[in-house]
Amino acid sequence: MVPEINAWITIAPDDTVTIRVGQTELGTGTLTVNPMMVAEELQCDWKKVRAEYASANRDVKEKAPEWTLKIPGSGETDPGGAAPVELRGMDGVYRRMIIHSSGNVRESRYYLQQAGAEARERLLLAAATEWGVPVSELVAKDSIITHAKTKRRTTYGAIAAKAARTPLPDPSKIKIKTPDKYTLLGTEQKHFDVPLKVTGEAIYGIDVRLPGMLYAAARACPVWGGDVKSYNFEAIRNMPGVHSVVRLPFNALTKSANFLCGGAAVIADSWWRAKTALDAMPIEWDYGPAAAVTSASLYEDHVAAAKLPGEPKTNEGNVDEAMGRAAKVVEAVYSVPFSPRARMEPGNATVLVTDNRVDIWSGDQDPQGLLRRAAKLTGIAPENVYIHTTFQGGGYGSNGNGPQGEQAVVVANALRGRPVKTLWTREEDWGTGTRYRPMSICFFKAGLDAGGWPIAMEVRHATTWNLGDMGYRGLSAPPYFVPNYRLTLHSPKTHVPIGTRRGTGAAPNAFYMESFIDELAHVTGKDPYFYRRELLARNPAEPKQGIGGFAHRDDFLKALDMVAKMSGWGTPLPEGWARGIAIDDRRRPTRTTSTICAQVHTVEVTRRGQLKLHRVDVAFEQGFALMNPLSVRKQIEGQIAWGYDDTMYQATTLQDGRAVERNFDKFPVSRMNEYPKQINIAFLKTNRWITGAGEEAIPQIPPAILNAVFKITGKRFRSIPLKNHDLSWG
Amino acid sequence: MAFTLLVNGVQYGVDAEPETPLLWVLRDSIGLTGTKYGCGIGQCGACTVLIDGLAVRSCFLQASRAIGKKITTIEGLSTDGSHPVQLAWKEFDVPQCGYCQSGQILAAVALLEKQPKPTDADIDAQMTNACRCGTYHRIRQAIHRAAALRA
Numbered sequence: 001m002v003p004e005i006n007a008w009i010t011i012a013p014d015d016t017v018t019i020r021v022g023q024t025e026l027g028t029g030t031l032t033v034n035p036m037m038v039a040e041e042l043q044c045d046w047k048k049v050r051a052e053y054a055s056a057n058r059d060v061k062e063k064a065p066e067w068t069l070k071i072p073g074s075g076e077t078d079p080g081g082a083a084p085v086e087l088r089g090m091d092g093v094y095r096r097m098i099i100h101s102s103g104n105v106r107e108s109r110y111y112l113q114q115a116g117a118e119a120r121e122r123l124l125l126a127a128a129t130e131w132g133v134p135v136s137e138l139v140a141k142d143s144i145i146t147h148a149k150t151k152r153r154t155t156y157g158a159i160a161a162k163a164a165r166t167p168l169p170d171p172s173k174i175k176i177k178t179p180d181k182y183t184l185l186g187t188e189q190k191h192f193d194v195p196l197k198v199t200g201e202a203i204y205g206i207d208v209r210l211p212g213m214l215y216a217a218a219r220a221c222p223v224w225g226g227d228v229k230s231y232n233f234e235a236i237r238n239m240p241g242v243h244s245v246v247r248l249p250f251n252a253l254t255k256s257a258n259f260l261c262g263g264a265a266v267i268a269d270s271w272w273r274a275k276t277a278l279d280a281m282p283i284e285w286d287y288g289p290a291a292a293v294t295s296a297s298l299y300e301d302h303v304a305a306a307k308l309p310g311e312p313k314t315n316e317g318n319v320d321e322a323m324g325r326a327a328k329v330v331e332a333v334y335s336v337p338f339s340p341r342a343r344m345e346p347g348n349a350t351v352l353v354t355d356n357r358v359d360i361w362s363g364d365q366d367p368q369g370l371l372r373r374a375a376k377l378t379g380i381a382p383e384n385v386y387i388h389t390t391f392q393g394g395g396y397g398s399n400g401n402g403p404q405g406e407q408a409v410v411v412a413n414a415l416r417g418r419p420v421k422t423l424w425t426r427e428e429d430w431g432t433g434t435r436y437r438p439m440s441i442c443f444f445k446a447g448l449d450a451g452g453w454p455i456a457m458e459v460r461h462a463t464t465w466n467l468g469d470m471g472y473r474g475l476s477a478p479p480y481f482v483p484n485y486r487l488t489l490h491s492p493k494t495h496v497p498i499g500t501r502r503g504t505g506a507a508p509n510a511f512y513m514e515s516f517i518d519e520l521a522h523v524t525g526k527d528p529y530f531y532r533r534e535l536l537a538r539n540p541a542e543p544k545q546g547i548g549g550f551a552h553r554d555d556f557l558k559a560l561d562m563v564a565k566m567s568g569w570g571t572p573l574p575e576g577w578a579r580g581i582a583i584d585d586r587r588r589p590t591r592t593t594s595t596i597c598a599q600v601h602t603v604e605v606t607r608r609g610q611l612k613l614h615r616v617d618v619a620f621e622q623g624f625a626l627m628n629p630l631s632v633r634k635q636i637e638g639q640i641a642w643g644y645d646d647t648m649y650q651a652t653t654l655q656d657g658r659a660v661e662r663n664f665d666k667f668p669v670s671r672m673n674e675y676p677k678q679i680n681i682a683f684l685k686t687n688r689w690i691t692g693a694g695e696e697a698i699p700q701i702p703p704a705i706l707n708a709v710f711k712i713t714g715k716r717f718r719s720i721p722l723k724n725h726d727l728s729w730g
Numbered sequence: 731m732a733f734t735l736l737v738n739g740v741q742y743g744v745d746a747e748p749e750t751p752l753l754w755v756l757r758d759s760i761g762l763t764g765t766k767y768g769c770g771i772g773q774c775g776a777c778t779v780l781i782d783g784l785a786v787r788s789c790f791l792q793a794s795r796a797i798g799k800k801i802t803t804i805e806g807l808s809t810d811g812s813h814p815v816q817l818a819w820k821e822f823d824v825p826q827c828g829y830c831q832s833g834q835i836l837a838a839v840a841l842l843e844k845q846p847k848p849t850d851a852d853i854d855a856q857m858t859n860a861c862r863c864g865t866y867h868r869i870r871q872a873i874h875r876a877a878a879l880r881a
Contacts, residue, residue, distance in 0.1 A: 027827030027863050190823045197828030198816045198835060200764020200804035207763035215758070240747060270746065272754040344768050344776060344829040344862045393766070393829030394862050426769045630823060634868070638826055641864025664773035664860060673854035675866035 003164040005119040007062070007093045008038055008054070008112070011160035015143045017044045020054035022094035023104055024363055025193055026392040026400060027638075028694050029631030030104050032191045036628055037109055040185045041116030041176060044156055045143040051192050053389040056367035059092035060382045067118065067171040068095065068111040076593050076688040079178040079624050082110040090368075098366040100398050100500065102586075102692025105627050106593070113176040119163070121174065126163040127154055179625040188630035193391065204391045205404075206423060208350040208361040214243055215271035216411045216422040217278040220263035220432040223657035225495045226288040227262035236281045241273035242266065245281070246414045248407060260497055261432050265411050271423055290495035290657040295337065295439070298654060301492040302335075302441045302462040310460060310488030313476045317484030322456035326447025330523055334512045334718045335441040337651035338659075341501050342667060345393020346429040347404030351412035352419040353378055358385040359419075360409065363392025365400040373402070374409045396642070397501035397695075403433055427662040435499025436652060438464045440471075442512040446482075452524025453535070456484040461509075464494045469589055470505030474699070476589045478513055479556055481538035495657070502642065503586075503698035510584040510699035511706075511720065518580075518707040519716060528707060529564050529581050533557065552585065552594060555686045559583060559598040559619045566680055567600035567617040577604045577614070580708030582700035585621075586691060595696040596621040596684065603708035609727035611648070613705065615678040616640050618697060622683035623690035629683070632693040636681050643701025645670050649721050733797055737762065738806025748794035753777045755793040756803060764804035764832045768860070775859030778833035779803050785840035804832035807839065815839050818876035826863035833859050838873050847877050 002010040002018070010018045019035035031051045039049050069091065071082040087107060090096050096107045120140055127145045128135035131152055139146050143156040168174075179186070196202035221227055233245040250262035266281060268274035323329065349362035351374075358380050364370045367387040375382040392400045408422035424433050440463035447456035463471045471489050478485070501507070521531035541553045560583055564570075567579055580601050585594035602615035618636055626632045649668040653660045661667040690696075702720050710716045713729035732745050735752075737760060744759045751770075756762045756779070765788060768776030772790030779788045780802035807813040811820065815838050825831045834857070841848055841856040848856070853873055861869070 027825075190820070191825075193828065194820055194823055194825050195811055197825040197831050198804075198819045199808075199811045200762070200832050202828055203763070204766075204829060206767065207757075209761060209763070270754065270758045272746070272750050272758065342862060344766075344774070344827065344860075346767065391828065394827040396862070423767075426771075634823065634826060634865070637867045638864035641861070641866060663771055664769045665771060669774070669860040669862055671860060672857040672866045672869065675864070675870075677850065679867055 003160040005122055005160065005163050006065070006115055008115040009042065009119045011156050013157045015045065015048050015155055015157035016050060017042065017048055017143070017156070018050045018052055021051050022054040022097035023099040024365055024367065024389050024392050024400065026099065026363065026365065026395040028104070028635060029191055029628055030099060031193050032189060033105060033628045033631055034108065034112055036184055036189060037112040038116040040182060041113050042120050043140045043142070046184055048143060054094045054097070056097060056371045056387040057385065059094045059097060059368060060371060062093040064091050064093050064095055065171070067174055068114055071110050080176065092368065097368045100365060102694035102696065104692070106689065106692050110176065114174055117174045117176055118168065118171055121168055122163040122166050123156055123159055125168065126159050126166040129166065130159070130162065182625060185627050186625045186629065189628050190630065202391050204345055204393050205348045205350065205361060205363040206345055208390065208421065210350065210352070210419040213350065213419045213421055214267050214269065214415065215274045216246070216265040216267050216420050217271060217274035218248060218263060218265040218407060218422055218424060218428060219278055219283065220248060220428070221261035221285050221287065222431055223287040223291050224260050224432070224497055225290050227286045228264055229284040229286045231264050231281055231283040233281065236266065236277040239273070239277045239280065241269040242277045243268055244415070246411050248410060265422060267411070267415065267420065271421070275425065287657060293495065293657045294655055295653045298439055298494060299441070302439065305490040305492040306441060306443055306460045306462040308490060310490040312486070312488050313472045314485055314487040319456045319458050319484045319486040322484040323445070323447040323458070326455060327450040328448045328523070330446045330448065330520060332444045332516055332519060332718055333441060334444070334515060336439065336508045336511065336720055337653065338436045338439050338496060339501065339646065339650050339652055340430050340434040340436050341396035341399040342430060342650070343394030343396055343399045346424045346426050347433045348421065348423040349405040349408035350419060350421040351408045353409070353412045353416050355416065356380065356384055358409065359388065360386070360405060361388040361390060362405050363390045363400055364405050365392070365395050365398055366402065369401065370405040373406055377406060377409045378413050398499060399434060430667065431659045431662040435497045437501035437508070438494065438496065438498045440465060440508055444512070444516045446520060448520065448524060452526060454482045454520060457482045459487045460490060461487065462490040462492060464491060464498055465505055466491055467498065467500065472509070473505040473588060474509035474513060474584060477550070479539065479550065479553070480517060480532070480535035496654070502695045504695065506584055506586040506699045510582065511702040514582040514584065514700065514703035515706055515718065518703065518710070522710070529560065529569055532581070532583065533560055536560070552596060555596055555621065555684065556583065559596045559621065559684050562682060562684055563598040563600050563617050563619040566619065566682060567602065569600060573602070576606060576712055577602065578708040578711035580704040580706065580711065582704040582707065584699040586696050586699065593689070593691045595690040595692060597697050597700055599697065599700040599704050601701070601704040601708055603705055603712065605709055605712045605727050605729065607728060607730045609729070611709065611722065611727055613644060613674070613676045616676050617680045619682050619684055620697065621686055621690050623686050623688050626683065626693070633681055635693045636697045637679055639695065639697040640679065640701065641670060641675055643698045644674070644705070647702040647705045647720050647722060649723050651721050733794065735793065735796055735801060736799065737801045738803060744793065746793065749792045752779070752788040752791045752793045752796050756788060762803050762805050766829055766832060768830065774830070775833045775837065776830045778836045778859060780836055780840060783840065783843055785837045802836070804835060807835070814879035815842065815876045817879060818872040821875060822868045822872040824865050824868040824872050826865055830859055830861045834861065834869055838876065841873065842877060842880060846880060848873060
């Protein structure tokens with residue numbers, strides 16, 4: 001057995017340090033940055049560090065060490081403290097294993113650094129005990145412990161076994177480094193998973209193969225809320241390789257997306273045979289109450305809801321009085337369509353259920369949640385459920401949570417003793433397996449004074465996004481100074497499963513606000529950069545003092561100036577070209593954490609209406625420190641493509657109550673030829689911890705591109721995607 | 731219904747319907763899972779393999795059409811990740827989720843066979859695989875680097 005120093009760290013005699021990572025690697029760099037946070041404190045040789053996944057099963061059985069539970073510090077502005085944490089109820093040994101909300105570094109930073117420090121102190125104590133010298137005289141660096149006075153030296157590998165048996169007298173005294181002391185964190189480190197991903201060795205959920213494994217192809221009722229009436233298994237029983245059929249229950253457990261619909265899964269000895277048989281099996285559906293719903297009917301429902309009084313979120317000053325004395329009133333209606341996260345790897349999980357144990361192989365963003373739900377579905381104790389985490393082919397807003405694993409558990413539970421891989425087709429994944437960023441409509445009305453500055457603004461947002469602050473994040477307290485401001489939320493009903501999506505509510509909400517502010521600048525003949533700048537500068541910097549007053553104001557201004565300078569704002573461009581600007585911080589109304597990101601997109605639109613994104617300049621807040629700046633750069637580069645796709649192409653429309661766009665032919669993803677040739681990224685140092693980097697460069701993209709399109713074409717497009725619009729001009 | 735396929739220089743006997751897409755024969759019959767399923771309609775390119783040196787979308791090709799041809803999957807590029815395209819991919823730390831990267835790499839290999847010194851326009855025209863993480867910026871740089879490594 002390789003000595004385990006604590007639950008995160010084992011050290012082999014050859015000095016190989018293996019660091020356990022609780023979170024699934026879905027492309028954001030957790031498998032590398034989490035070990036970096038541990039290794040920074042462990043002071044081991046980074047070249048000898050390996051990563052492996054932590055066990056969710058152990059997390060159920062073992063409580064978190066006491067010293068990880070108290071997270072001191074006063075939050076985001078304390079370099080040695082912690083940002084506000086979302087660790088409610090997560091007191092298992094690995095704490096927060098779920099990965100979402102750009103929260104990996106934010107939420108696990110503190111206890112991962114503690115884990116490294118605790119192990120380092122144990123190694124030092126073990127060496128000091130062996131040599132009979134005071135521990136304070138020892139130095140640890142690059143996996144070597146030295147005692148200068150006696151010229152003694154040992155390695156982590158040599159002392160590890162003793163350290164594993166040497167508890168600290170008072171682990172609550174462990175202190176973690178502040179960012180100014182970092183030596184590994186803050187440097188660009190290549191990602192551990194990359195060598196595996198260029199050879200095909202990386203195992204994703206879809207790649208798991210077990211002896212005696214069967215394959216399941218599943219189909220749920222295409223209309224959410226529908227169920228299967230009947231199916232005729234006899235018609236396919238004799239097709240090659242067919243084994244059996246399993247009824248997929250309606251709303252079996254958790255109201256997770258797929259279980260909103262009943263269905264059937266065909267089991268065979270290969271997935272292609274299972275899918276071929278499923279395609280041939282006659283199924284009669286009960287489409288349920290929503291079978292007539294279309295995108296157009298839902299749009300009308302939203303418009304109707306917006307006419308009702310709604311739920312007031314912000315009501316500062318006297319909007320009606322100020323609107324009455326405005327020199328000019330500007331109104332606009334913005335909207336976004338439904339859209340799924342659309343990851344590349346279709347939903348899947350491989351499950352073996354026996355009478356006393358469940359094993360699940362899957363790339364799941366929430367291994368702890370999957371474990372608990374598998375226990376419920378099978379009636380087997382959580383202590384006997386094992387999650388074998390694999391790589392995950394993208395997530396983009398919790399696409400890897402729940403439904404895929406739950407459905408696979410239901411299937412395998414019906415075939416106890418045989419491992420079964422349940423795999424969705426692309427159509428199943430995008431049609432019934434996912435949740436959606438909902439359609440929403442935002443109605444703006446602004447009253448401007450004679451100088452063109454807003455003195456009143458009324459915002460009515462019709463949205464079904466009632467998860468947390470999704471419907472009003474970024475809208476309830478805009479960064480711009482508007483002395484009289486009102487926001488109301490209007491919630492129509494929908495049967496479409498709604499979920500989080502990369503960019504969260506900030507994405508549509510920043511599209512609305514950053515477009516409308518741009519509109520106001522143009523209406524009054526002002527430069528959109530300077531207009532934003534002035535409205536920011538007029539806002540009080542102290543929180544709670546008027547609308548949007550907030551402590552980050554000066555950093556907003558810095559980011560805006562930085563990106564304007566980077567992009568050559570105001571310098572001439574060829575005919576048919578323009579720059580568009582946007583800024584957002586994905587700031588939650590209920591707390592202060594944010595990541596400021598300002599962008600300028602340099603766009604060309606031909607007279608025939610062909611758009612080309614040539615260049616993107618990004619000023620991105622780094623806060624006290626970015627743990628692995630390479631991960632952040634890659635995230636931003638990728639988000640540019642992601643946000644571009646939202647802007648240009650992506651929408652799920654509804655016909656007969658179901659999703660029309662279920663594969664890449666109708667739901668395009670841009671390719672190499674559309675990716676901008678020039679990307680400039682600069683980091684802005686500020687004195688706080690940032691929220692994260694997994695989605696913070698998404699919200700600015702649609703408004704920045706559309707603001708540039710307006711400058712070129714004179715056409716103000718107030719809905720995305722642009723594929724629905726005629727961009728021709730001149 | 732058994733037939734044989736030549737994959738990465740090895741003859742494999744396959745027990746599957748000959749109209750089964752090559753992708754599923756590679757993955758489930760032969761066990762080479764580096765080739766990925768993304769769309770099943772030849773759109774996304776996650777399933778790209780080389781057939782006689784050309785990039786082909788294996789989800790849309792009946793396995794029987796590949797009988798007697800030289801099939802190369804990601805596992806066949808090198809035994810240790812030392813193919814110039816793989817080296818360049820590592821140097822630029824290209825993958826994020828990585829799911830599409832086997833296909834991207836094989837598409838790049840096919841491109842470099844045809845155009846050893848590709849221009850940006852060549853890369854735009856030939857690299858038609860989808861990457862949902864949006865790694866195109868690094869893929870482009872890595873292709874130029876791989877071209878230099880091959881020279």
